[in-house]
Amino acid sequence: MSEPAKIHGFTEEELMEVDPVVLRAILHERTHHTIEVMMYRIMVGKLGISKSFGDTAERLIDIWKARGLPTDAPDIQWCLNYVGFARMLRTGGELDLGTELPEPFTEDEMKTVDKLIYGRRSIRQFRDEPVPDEMIDKILHAGLYAPHGCNVGCTRYLILRDPVEWKLVRSDIPIENCVMIVVLQDMRMYKALKFDEYVPQNLYYDAAAAADHICLMAHALGLGGCWLTHGEETQRRLREHFGLHEEIVSRNHIIVGWSDEAPIKSQRMKLEEAILNR
Ligand SMILES: Cc1cc2nc3c(=O)[nH]c(=O)nc-3n(C[C@H](O)[C@H](O)[C@H](O)COP(=O)(O)O)c2cc1C
The missing domain is CATH 3.40.109.10 (NADH Oxidase)
Structure with missing residues (x-):
């Protein structure tokens, strides 16, 4: 059996020991790059899904939980959600996120x-x-x-x-x-x-x-x-x-x-001057 791949140079044993602040950074970044950034392209069929999609972030979340670190903070919940989404897509499930495209302001x-x-x-x-x-x-x-x-x-x-x-x-x-x-x-x-x-x-x-x-x-x-x-x-x-x-x-x-002065708003150069290629 081969050793599980290191994550950002850390073995799983090391991740069990590192400062939780470091583990949190790696968890955030891996969830972002290996799930979030790819998932929406996968969902519209622009990118194929690999068998290991989401694995790294899932390993990190497992380590986080195994260490007994709290999972209630919104950033950790966000990671947990993405790990769940990745698993759902990997196993052929459908995702309905209930999110909407941005609309112009009124x-x-x-x-x-x-x-x-x-x-x-x-x-x-x-x-x-x-x-x-x-x-x-x-x-x-x-x-x-x-x-x-x-x-x-x-x-x-x-x-x-x-x-x-x-x-x-x-x-x-x-x-x-x-x-x-x-x-x-x-x-x-x-x-x-x-x-x-x-x-x-x-x-x-x-x-x-x-x-x-x-x-x-x-x-x-x-x-x-x-x-x-x-x-x-x-x-x-x-x-x-x-x-x-x-x-x-x-x-x-x-x-x-609480303001005790009402300065004139400083002005900027004309937009045409700031745009260099028009
Ligand atoms: C990176 C940065 C550094 C700044 N440093 C100072 C400062 O040391 N002292 C100060 O009075 N204002 C400082 N400012 C505020 C600027 O002077 C101010 O944003 C600029 O003159 C434009 O005016 P406005 O903020 O009223 O639009 C700083 C602003 C930025 C973004």
Whole structure:
């Protein structure tokens, strides 16, 4: 009997021992690439189905369960569902997902989208009024739902309300009366998949996409926000202050609060100038 193939360089024995964070990254990525990305092409007959379709993600889910790790989180449920879909297709069953094709927004909905995208502007001064935790949670949740490379799920946050903690983070503007959201990433997940070697740019894209969703949701809630950048010194200070794992790295921070300024929205160049091939 041949040994089962390694998954991302790990044997099954090793996967039984690795940090659950690493196993979760591999499970996300394998479910995404070996089932999700292929399944919809298989369903319309553009791609044949192999006998082993979904096997790798199923092995990973089995390991996850064998380790007694919880399966109730939405990301794990999502993996479980795909493993089930793959098994169904592999055994000749029919899948009815009940999903629908995207439709254009109505005129009214488009007004809201325009308000969201073109009405957002960077706000750098805030009133001394508390921002409820529920609003911050809504904002952070939107950040988690931003696109991210290979569906790995490395985004983490710090919520800084204390002015002493704001000082840990280098900012080029005065920080007052706001909540500072720091976007961080768990490098253990990226490293398990060798992102840092093969697609290092994706780390920054992931953090940027999260920050953009954060700014948009803050705007939709009537809050102001401004995306700010920091460097390695801040990363080190945050890690030390909060006792973070050495592989947790901060990337950017966004200040949000009740606006105390109404700046003119900055304008961009004409679209024709930005399109290079028309
Ligand atoms: C990657 C990035 C870094 C930024 N860094 C800063 C910063 O350090 N300080 C600041 O005041 N604004 C910062 N901003 C906000 C930009 O200045 C702002 O988005 C830009 O001027 C356009 O204005 P608008 O956001 O009002 O459309 C940053 C934005 C991005 C996307």
